[in-house]
Amino acid sequence: MRFVCQESSMGLFVTLQSNFQHVLQYENLELQLKARSTIPHQELSAAAQHKLKELEEADPECKLGIEECLVLELLRWFKQDFFSWVDCLPCSRCGGPTKHDQGLSPTAEELRWEAQRVENHYCQSCRLPTRFPRLVVVGGGTSWT
Numbered sequence: 001m002r003f004v005c006q007e008s009s010m011g012l013f014v015t016l017q018s019n020f021q022h023v024l025q026y027e028n029l030e031l032q033l034k035a036r037s038t039i040p041h042q043e044l045s046a047a048a049q050h051k052l053k054e055l056e057e058a059d060p061e062c063k064l065g066i067e068e069c070l071v072l073e074l075l076r077w078f079k080q081d082f083f084s085w086v087d088c089l090p091c092s093r094c095g096g097p098t099k100h101d102q103g104l105s106p107t108a109e110e111l112r113w114e115a116q117r118v119e120n121h122y123c124q125s126c127r128l129p130t131r132f133p134r135l136v137v138v139g140g141g142t143s144w145t
């Protein structure tokens with residue numbers, strides 16, 4: 001019984017340590033600048049101001065401020081504009097349709113960016129496997145690319 005307890009504690013410790021190291025990446029100034037250069041801040045700010053004006057006209061007692069509206073616009077942009085949603089990727093060589101095949105082993109580069117799992121989108125025409133690395137997000141197991 002004691003052994004199981006220690007094993008469980010070690011698992012928790014390893015998970016906490018791993019997540020701690022992962023979160024430290026968000027403090028990297030170079031990565032922050034790169035992320036900020038991708039975000040269309042002026043466009044989102046203008047949309048947030050427009051949305052706030054609409055909300056205030058609809059409800060003069062509106063408690064939301066410009067920062068809340070800006071966060072909502074950022075979330076909308078991130079989900080709807082930043083990503084492209086597909087069931088299967090188009091073939092990276094011929095652009096044709098692909099189908100899921102058996103998963104692939106991650107390369108050293110994919111592992112470096114924490115892609116633990118790589119989907120294989122196999123082209124029916126030219127038979128090329130198109131790699132689709134799935135990134136693990138801290139606290140979840142949800143993946144994104």
Ligand SMILES: [Zn+2]
Nearest residue numbers: 091094123126
């Ligand atoms: Zn193809």
